[in-house]
Amino acid sequence: MINEDRFWDAAVSEAVRDDNPPDVTARVLAQLADQPEPEVDRASRPRCRGALLVLRFAGEFAAVAAALVAIGWLTGLLHWPEDPAPIPGEPHDVAMAPGSEYEMKEGVLDLEHGWLLVTTGAPEVRCADSSLTQVDGQVLVHAGSAPTGEQVEAVAGWLQANKLETDMIMQVKRWVQGAGMAALVLTGSAMLDGQRIQSQEEVKIEQPRWYTVRTVMDIDKLPEDAKWVRGENVSGAHLEFLAKRQSVEAVDFSRCEDLRADHIRTLSAMKNLKFLELRGAEWGESPDYSALTSLKALKELAVDYVPRWSAWDLSTANKNWDAGFNVTDSLRDLSARGVLVTLGNLDEISGKTLATIAENVTTLRELNLEGNSQINDADLKVLASHPALERLNLEECYEITELGLAYLAERNRLRSLRVSMEISEPIVYQLGRMTNLERLEVPWGLNLNGGYGDEENYGELLRKALTQLSGLKNLKYLCWYVEQDVRPEDFSPLAKLPALRTLSLRGIDKQEDLYAWLDIAAQVPVTRLEIGYSLGLFEDDKDILDGSLAKELAKHKDVTSVKEILLDTGNYGIFADRPSEAGALPLVLKKFPSLKHVTLLAMDKEESNFYKAYAAKFLGDYEVIVETKPDLN
Amino acid sequence: MNVTTRHKTPTIEQIIQAHQRDVWRFLMALGCEAAEAEDLVQEVFVEVLRGKFEYRGEPETAAWLRRAAKHRFISTVRRRRRAPVVRNLDDVDVEWAEFAGSLDGDLRVEFLRACIATLPDRSRRALELRYRLETSREDMAAALGMKEAGVKTLLERVRAVLRECVQRRMGDHDQ
Incomplete structure (x- = not known):
């Protein structure tokens, strides 16, 4: 739990201060009594919040584009990372x-x-x-x-x-x-x-097929030719059994538990093992990264820079843990061999440590600095000149300003960037200069100087900001935040991005947004849509049952370009025990006549099971994948 | 406003009474000031209960309210150009559900107060300076006769001790 310390901090604060939670009952009742239930005239609202359904094709059997130089495999994780290069056979690039x-x-x-x-x-x-x-x-x-x-x-x-x-x-x-x-x-x-x-002959392009294992039985039952294996709720010890599988080329044991150096060493028997994913894994003993150097066939590695270990204590933290755990030395050795490296769990490192990493790990391809409050603009200057760095996550790095982004834009090496800050015009200007970007995520969207004081012109300012991105000719994936009262046409500059294929919109809250996001999707002809933050999106049973939802939907244009949608509804986006059992989702999806693939992103296993049953019953027209959200840091 | 359920139907008042403390604690954990959290709690309930809310049981209602609270919080932070103190805002409400679900909030605070009372004087003084008086680390160091780095370590150790103490009391309470 990333925020557990913060939650305990808040609880201690309440205990010390003798705070008492307020009782707002009387005020809420009074407010509810005074106000009549509001009428929602959806058809005539000139400005609506946007909402989009996004489908994404991912999961065990899905092929999602990623072109790793050594392996060429794909991953279907929503948040991070997704290699933006296309995979042969994907029909939209x-x-x-x-x-x-x-x-x-x-x-x-x-x-x-x-x-x-x-x-x-x-x-x-x-x-x-x-x-x-x-x-x-x-x-x-x-x-x-x-x-x-x-x-x-x-x-x-x-x-x-x-x-x-x-x-x-x-x-x-x-x-x-x-x-x-x-x-x-x-x-x-x-x-x-x-x-x-x-075609003179059909050129067979191999699509990666991920097998999920949870037990030794699952490992034993893997097909003889299984190449890509992902562990779910597994122990590091399961690697010992997987090591016997010579056909396996890629192993994803992210978030495994009780990882030990011996477990990793057993993988050296896998002569074909090219890719290893261990971010989020929790060590069961004193971490030892030198075990990774025993994997001679490795071409690509994803691992936490700061290991996760439940036995961390203050005395350890005060020592030189890096040297003790052979972290930088091991990564340097791997890098010298040409192994591409992706690092996670960097939110507490200093700029000095970051510089050391950059100096030693010359094949560092991806860095996730999310939540790091120490990294500043000078540190981005160091990163900008790194020879291999292509993907960077700067979400919630609040010391970064437009100056840091200017360094990155000047060198223009990044292919993927995630950033959240006060995205003002100078910031967007720098983003617009990063013409090699294939993926850009601005999950909090535009936040103008002066905050919300200029709401009247917000749409115009948003259009101007998005126009500054017109130089991003390679941009395939864009994530943005939909403010209140944004009009669909405010997104029209995005239609000019020649390579844009996926649009991910966040900040979509209520059912009233449904119509706006259909209109936004019609403005920007992408083939894949993603949506997050959809609280209570499909709630209106009355409108479903009496046909008024269908009539309202008919007033909006079909979105013919979209073939895939990913729907991250959070909890309770689709209900089981409601008068209209199917809810609104099947009706909504009909607005996308080219739609083939639907991904439902569940918050937990229970929701995942519910979605699978729901999809089997109501979404038979589509190929549906249900995924559980990862929480890789 | 309709509140319907297949099962027992609580009144609006009962729903507010049952969930307002958790929503307030959640907002405080996100980084709200007390007065701001109180206002947001009121807004959240009005928004949710005024909308097409259907009662579907306690856990679902709690999750719905937290999500609405998170969105309100995000809007507030963006309007005021403030950085949130929590990370991973996408899933922080789910994390909170796990944290809050492990022990009733009122009981956690009660246990914490009991545990604080057992701490050595310097530790209790450190907590007072940090949480009640919101003293800077530099001033805390001067008040406690320590270096700043020592203050940080002391607070971390005290928090760890309090967590262990609460977990022990939880175990005793369950028995």
Whole structure:
């Protein structure tokens, strides 16, 4: 429990101060008695809070795009991290190779030079006199003529990251030459200069399939060819049994308990183990990171920098625990071998420690500094010049200002950034300069100088702020906060982001927002929507039963672009014991005629079981995944 | 306003009485000042009970109220450009449910007061300076004849001792 100390602090404070909780009964009753039940005229409200349903395709059997250089596997975690690079076969992306350039003009992608990987649903691609349209599958595009061997080698890393073999790409016969571009159809078909082109053979792209294990029995019953294994409610000791599985390439034992060095050492027997996820794991003995260096096949590691250990005490905390637990030394050794590193649990480290990490872990790809109140702008200057750092979480780092973001924008290395602060115009300006960003999360949205004093112009100011993001040509995922009284058209600048495919909106509270979020989704034609904070979103039984909800929904345009929605309803978004058993959700989802995949994010196992039963009964038209929210720090 | 349930239907007054203390404690834990928390508690109940609230049992009602309280708190923090003292706001209400569910709030405070009474003088003095008088760490150090780092360590140790004491009393109470 991240905030347990804070809760105890509050309890002690109450005890010491002899505070007495107030009794507001009389005042509440008086207020309720004075006010009549408000009429909600949804159709005529000019300004509504936005609300969006978001579907996301994730879970054990889902393929969610992530292109790790060494492995190319995907994860379906909502919050963090999600590798924004596309996975071949995902029907909603345009990926650009390094050094390429294109421009978006009136909904058409104009390739100036370089390479694109184009998948189903992508806009028209033009290059000189050529036009590529109706991509149904996956097509590799090269400006001009078919690429030379040298040109292919120049982007070999990008091709590999997208699981494309350079040998195959180099075969000239596979390319179809158009007037101004060459196309290689990897899967499916497309129209090139008015002619249909098809794949010469189906190129098999492997989709990662995660198996979840909870017991030794589950491990024993894994298929012989199981490659990706995730532990749920497991002990570190389960690794000893998993170590016998030679086929396994990726292990996710985040949040396992009682982890010990010997458990990790047993994994050295797994000759194919390339990826290991241990963030959130709790050690059962004095942590020893040197055990990680015994994993010779490892290509990628995610681990907490400050180990979680229940036996932490003040005496330990005052010692040089880093040296005692072989943390930095081990990470340096792994980094020297080329292992890509992701670090968590950094919220209490100092800037000096951060600099030491940056200096020693040269393959550090991702840092989660959420909640760190010590890191300041000068520390971001150090991070900005790190050679490998691509993903950064600065949520609730309150010492960071626009100056720190300016350092990051100047070096422009980040592909993924999460930030929450007073997002004023100077802040958005810096975000708009980070043109390599593929994922941007601003979970608290715009918070203007002067706070809420300028509500009348808020929509205009929001539009202006979002327009500053127009330079983010690679941005595929955007998370933003929907303020009260924002109009759908205030989000219209986002429609100009050429690569945007996922929009995640937070701050959606009430059922009245339902119609606004449909309209926002219609303004920004993404293929995936996510929604959080949906308290009491589907509550109106009366409107469901008497048909008025359906009539109201019919007044709003269908959102045809969306194929996936992730719904994070929190507790009680869908009820079991209500007069209308299905609730409003099936009706709402009908507004997305292209919808195929629904993910319901449950808060706990009980809710998860409820959602599974609900989905089986009422959401049979969709492929539904139910996930339980992770709480990786 | 409709309050319906398949089972026993509490009155509005009973709902407020049953949950207001927990909502207030939750808001205080989030970082509200006492007066602000009191106002927000009132607003939360008015908002929830005025809306299309359906009583579905105590745990669900508690969760609903906490979530509404969290949203109100977030709005307040954003309006006043204040940093919250808790982390992971997304799930803090769920965390609180686990914390509050382990022991009744009134009982926890009662046990804490009993445990505080058993502390050595310097520890009790440190708590008074920190929580009742809101003394800065520097001034606390001067008052207690310690270095600032020592004050931090002392407070951490005292809090740990109090938690253990409360947990012991919980165990005794359950027996």
